[in-house]
Amino acid sequence: MSDGIIEEPETSVDSWDTLAPEERVKYFHGLPYSERDDFFLALSARDQAGLILALPEGERRIWMRLLPPDDATDLIQETPEEERAGLLALLDDSARREVVALLAYAEDDAGGLMSPRFARLRPDMTVDEAIAYLRRQAEQVETIHYAYVLDSEQHLLGIVPLRRLMSAQKDQTVREIMRTDFLSASEEMDQEALAKLFSQEHLLAVPIVDKEGRMKGIVTVDDIVNVVAEEASEDIQKIGGMEALEGPYLQSAFKEMVKKRGGWLAALFLGEMLTATAMGYFEEEIARAVVLALFIPLIISSGGNSGSQATTLVIRAMALGEVRLRDWWRVVRREFAAGLVLGCMLGVIGLMRILIWQRVFHPYGLHYMLVALTVAASLIGVVLFGTIAGSMLPFILRGLGLDPASASAPLVATLVDVTGLVIYFTVASIIMRGTLL
Amino acid sequence: MSDGIIEEPETSVDSWDTLAPEERVKYFHGLPYSERDDFFLALSARDQAGLILALPEGERRIWMRLLPPDDATDLIQETPEEERAGLLALLDDSARREVVALLAYAEDDAGGLMSPRFARLRPDMTVDEAIAYLRRQAEQVETIHYAYVLDSEQHLLGIVPLRRLMSAQKDQTVREIMRTDFLSASEEMDQEALAKLFSQEHLLAVPIVDKEGRMKGIVTVDDIVNVVAEEASEDIQKIGGMEALEGPYLQSAFKEMVKKRGGWLAALFLGEMLTATAMGYFEEEIARAVVLALFIPLIISSGGNSGSQATTLVIRAMALGEVRLRDWWRVVRREFAAGLVLGCMLGVIGLMRILIWQRVFHPYGLHYMLVALTVAASLIGVVLFGTIAGSMLPFILRGLGLDPASASAPLVATLVDVTGLVIYFTVASIIMRGTLL
Numbered sequence: 001m002s003d004g005i006i007e008e009p010e011t012s013v014d015s016w017d018t019l020a021p022e023e024r025v026k027y028f029h030g031l032p033y034s035e036r037d038d039f040f041l042a043l044s045a046r047d048q049a050g051l052i053l054a055l056p057e058g059e060r061r062i063w064m065r066l067l068p069p070d071d072a073t074d075l076i077q078e079t080p081e082e083e084r085a086g087l088l089a090l091l092d093d094s095a096r097r098e099v100v101a102l103l104a105y106a107e108d109d110a111g112g113l114m115s116p117r118f119a120r121l122r123p124d125m126t127v128d129e130a131i132a133y134l135r136r137q138a139e140q141v142e143t144i145h146y147a148y149v150l151d152s153e154q155h156l157l158g159i160v161p162l163r164r165l166m167s168a169q170k171d172q173t174v175r176e177i178m179r180t181d182f183l184s185a186s187e188e189m190d191q192e193a194l195a196k197l198f199s200q201e202h203l204l205a206v207p208i209v210d211k212e213g214r215m216k217g218i219v220t221v222d223d224i225v226n227v228v229a230e231e232a233s234e235d236i237q238k239i240g241g242m243e244a245l246e247g248p249y250l251q252s253a254f255k256e257m258v259k260k261r262g263g264w265l266a267a268l269f270l271g272e273m274l275t276a277t278a279m280g281y282f283e284e285e286i287a288r289a290v291v292l293a294l295f296i297p298l299i300i301s302s303g304g305n306s307g308s309q310a311t312t313l314v315i316r317a318m319a320l321g322e323v324r325l326r327d328w329w330r331v332v333r334r335e336f337a338a339g340l341v342l343g344c345m346l347g348v349i350g351l352m353r354i355l356i357w358q359r360v361f362h363p364y365g366l367h368y369m370l371v372a373l374t375v376a377a378s379l380i381g382v383v384l385f386g387t388i389a390g391s392m393l394p395f396i397l398r399g400l401g402l403d404p405a406s407a408s409a410p411l412v413a414t415l416v417d418v419t420g421l422v423i424y425f426t427v428a429s430i431i432m433r434g435t436l437l
Numbered sequence: 438m439s440d441g442i443i444e445e446p447e448t449s450v451d452s453w454d455t456l457a458p459e460e461r462v463k464y465f466h467g468l469p470y471s472e473r474d475d476f477f478l479a480l481s482a483r484d485q486a487g488l489i490l491a492l493p494e495g496e497r498r499i500w501m502r503l504l505p506p507d508d509a510t511d512l513i514q515e516t517p518e519e520e521r522a523g524l525l526a527l528l529d530d531s532a533r534r535e536v537v538a539l540l541a542y543a544e545d546d547a548g549g550l551m552s553p554r555f556a557r558l559r560p561d562m563t564v565d566e567a568i569a570y571l572r573r574q575a576e577q578v579e580t581i582h583y584a585y586v587l588d589s590e591q592h593l594l595g596i597v598p599l600r601r602l603m604s605a606q607k608d609q610t611v612r613e614i615m616r617t618d619f620l621s622a623s624e625e626m627d628q629e630a631l632a633k634l635f636s637q638e639h640l641l642a643v644p645i646v647d648k649e650g651r652m653k654g655i656v657t658v659d660d661i662v663n664v665v666a667e668e669a670s671e672d673i674q675k676i677g678g679m680e681a682l683e684g685p686y687l688q689s690a691f692k693e694m695v696k697k698r699g700g701w702l703a704a705l706f707l708g709e710m711l712t713a714t715a716m717g718y719f720e721e722e723i724a725r726a727v728v729l730a731l732f733i734p735l736i737i738s739s740g741g742n743s744g745s746q747a748t749t750l751v752i753r754a755m756a757l758g759e760v761r762l763r764d765w766w767r768v769v770r771r772e773f774a775a776g777l778v779l780g781c782m783l784g785v786i787g788l789m790r791i792l793i794w795q796r797v798f799h800p801y802g803l804h805y806m807l808v809a810l811t812v813a814a815s816l817i818g819v820v821l822f823g824t825i826a827g828s829m830l831p832f833i834l835r836g837l838g839l840d841p842a843s844a845s846a847p848l849v850a851t852l853v854d855v856t857g858l859v860i861y862f863t864v865a866s867i868i869m870r871g872t873l874l
Contacts, residue, residue, distance in 0.1 A: 042637070167572055232669030239676060239677065241742055250754065250760060250768075275735055283727055304741075312674060313677065316674065323686060327687065331687075338691070410741070
């Protein structure tokens with residue numbers, strides 16, 4: 001957690017992304033000495049890593065040692081494997097031990113966000129002793145807003161919010177004022193679950209304990225703000241129909257980006273080929289009533305759009321914990337009703353469109369009324385199907401242990417396209433039998 | 438900012454959403470007295486509002502008065518207009534004045550997130566005096582992690598992080614240790630911009646000042662975590678092709694939800710009608726070569742999918758500030774290259790598919806090679822167009838002062854569908870002239 005007070009960002013930092021490594025070094029060296037540390041600390045871990053690696057080796061140490069261990073860990077995680085040992089060697093022994101320990105955690109675990117530098121108290125201190133002791137620790141710890149009360153085996157006994165300590169009587173003991181009804185998290189807790197905890201409980205920091213209840217470190221809310229944004233980015237990119245990128249768009253390697261988009265695009269394309277197969281079955285119908293072909297894009301895209309709405313709603317509600325797996329039946333009922341209303345709405349608009357066009361331009365021939373009815377009825381069926389399929393796919397994926405966000409708008413559209421064609425031609429063959437077909 | 442230490446959530450809170458108002462009251466009354474306040478404070482503003490309104494009038498006051506003014510404001514904003522005066526009347530005079538002042542700010546402004554209860558110091562206090570003074574204020578303020586140094590006209594002179602105060606010498610003055618190079622925000626700053634500031638600068642709290650530099654209040658990071666999640670939800674729902682809902686999915690009124698989805702769905706449908714018009718122009722071609730119709734869904738959906746990927750990438754990058762309006766040319770070049778690579782990839786897959794099917798099932802007649810080449814060339818054109826259109830639409834919307842997230846996957850798909858048909862039939866008429874057409 002930083003001091004929270006930082007100079008107004010330079011306008012030139014805005015264009016930082018667009019600078020080549022040498023230009024970054026030049027800009028950095030151009031800053032007055034007194035501003036360089038604030039500037040460096042304000043950079044993201046990724047940008048810090050880029051800058052450090054661009055600096056001459058002799059200059060790297062002071063910047064590495066400026067960082068607290070959790071930030072140094074983040075920086076090292078942003079560097080290529082072969083550079084890591086070199087950067088680690090720049091740290092002092094104690095910081096290096098901490099960073100090596102933190103590097104052992106997966107990046108997405110609570111342990112990976114954790115800082116080992118927290119404020120400690122003993123339970124038998126008085127309030128005045130505790131305040132004096134915290135004043136001595138203040139420079140070294142990540143946050144002094146909470147002090148963690150540990151026994152001699154490092155078991156976490158309680159937490160003292162600084163606010164409570166400050167307003168307590170001088171002669172009370174830490175044990176008397178500490179809170180024992182606190183939340184803690186395990187080292188393996190997923191960072192997304194941890195973010196949900198912070199947001200629901202309005203926490204500033206959470207202690208991380210091992211299975212024996214021994215305190216390992218703390219995760220602070222400033223790291224969580226970034227986790228929330230990162231997880232949302234991943235979901236948004238998946239909803240857009242691609243694998244999530246690992247870094248900012250403009251900084252992602254072109255090859256990585258094309259790979260992450262191409263994989264899904266090819267998979268969707270293979271799925272979409274079923275439309276050509278389905279259309280093959282209806283080739284004769286199309287030849288007999290070409291007018292049917294005119295509405296194919298309109299019908300299948302309406303199913304895709306309504307499915308896309310339903311799937312994004314459900315994915316986001318799941319990500320925020322508003323909807324759980326067991327809510328599926330409530331969602332089905334709700335989406336069935338919504339799909340029916342929306343389908344009827346589009347059906348009426350479609351019907352009107354064809355009748356008005358027929359009045360004005362006469363494009364649809366003698367049986368225009370049958371065409372109009374076919375389109376309207378198909379729209380109701382396709383929108384209803386799209387809505388239900390779109391809302392249920394995230395449940396199915398989660399039920400299978402997959403990420404519900406993979407039920408992207410394009411995936412749902414692809415699923416619905418094939419079914420939409422079948423619905424459309426089935427409805428047509430019922431309504432038009434004996435006339436056009 | 439809460440104490441940050443709260444009991445383990447009851448498992449039954451998980452199903453809180455599913456309870457009717459009476460059941461919530463019953464559950465709430467079933468809790469031991471000592472647990473009710475923690476339970477109430479841990480609820481979201483929306484749930485607090487629902488519970489308060491379900492409680493008998495005589496019981497409401499203690500719960501309203503339990504809340505700090507910014508949380509009371511949030512609660513009141515979640516209630517229907519006609520209930521607000523009644524709830525305001527329950528507050529004591531001083532809290533009511535603060536809440537009324539906060540209610541004047543738009544919900545999405547910095548002012549709407551602000552708390553007027555911050556820790557104050559005078560510049561000429563000594564460190565020891567300041568600590569003693571803060572200990573007296575600790576119970577009343579939103580956070581004591583920063584103390585704000587004000588002159589007699591409430592102008593903000595500097596900020597003292599508690600950590601710095603705790604580690605300073607006893608006889609230094611506040612003026613000597615305060616930081617004067619701090620960030621502040623105006624009352625009108627948009628909450629999304631504010632969230633970006635918190636995330637980029639790793640802030641815990643930001644002071645809000647008026648045009649004359651007078652301190653109005655503070656915004657703390659715990660409110661920002663929710664803002665980040667809310668803004669991401671809005672973007673995700675817009676990307677899915679609908680207006681953003683105001684509350685959680687399952688708690689949104691059915692009518693509101695259908696309206697927000699139906700509006701966009703109808704607009705997209707009207708746009709998609711252009712496909713029927715476009716198809717009308719090619720009716721003769723389809724009649725002559727029905728085989729062309731078979732690949733229409735495949736072609737247009739490939740354009741929609743690649744456009745959806747590009748638009749979500751750019752929307753998210755814009756929301757995070759990674760891409761700015763002036764970066765449009767860099768994005769065009771990047772997306773042109775990506776679109777070309779992806780288009781060629783799909784073109785090759787499409788070509789293979791047709792040639793293999795022809796080998797095995799002979800469905801495409803004598804001129805199957807022309808069909809295959811038409812499909813492959815169209816795929817390259819459509820994917821390239823979809824990618825560029827999808828990536829540029831957010832820029833155009835932002836340039837017009839609109840929300841780039843409205844460039845939803847369905848909107849891009851609709852745009853690309855019409856163009857895709859034109860590309861496909863144009864390519865067909867060039868390649869097949871004199872043979873099939």
